[in-house]
Amino acid sequence: MKDEDKEFIVSVGKGFGTVTVLGLSLLIGSYLPNSIPIVDKVQNGYAIPYKIKIRTDDLDKNGIEETLFNYKGEDYLLRVDEQDRPYISTYEFKPAEILEKKK
Numbered sequence: 819m820k821d822e823d824k825e826f827i828v829s830v831g832k833g834f835g836t837v838t839v840l841g842l843s844l845l846i847g848s849y850l851p852n853s854i855p856i857v858d859k860v861q862n863g864y865a866i867p868y869k870i871k872i873r874t875d876d877l878d879k880n881g882i883e884e885t886l887f888n889y890k891g892e893d894y895l896l897r898v899d900e901q902d903r904p905y906i907s908t909y910e911f912k913p914a915e916i917l918e919k920k921k
């Protein structure tokens with residue numbers, strides 16, 4: 819077999835593999851309602867989507883979960899205002915206070 823033929827077969831194989839992966843990604847992505855696009859470049863000033871994680875935790879231990887937005891390993895509060903518009907804010911913990919029970 820000529821080298822040109824081998825190169826053609828390899829390039830067809832790579833093309834088929836790429837199309838298959840893209841097709842499967844689109845198919846799987848269409849069934850996952852909260853899928854995050856895997857793109858490296860977005861417009862300047864915007865978060866890279868795949869570096870975002872959303873989880874819940876009961877930070878203040880009152881029995882109700884808060885929604886946390888994690889970007890590049892740092893947690894933020896993901897809250898909504900009075901018009902139900904989302905916004906992100908930083909937070910900090912206040913040191914616990916120890917109160918002595920009165921007898």
Ligand SMILES: [Ca+2]
Pocket residue numbers: 875876877878879880881882883884
């Ligand atoms: Ca809570």
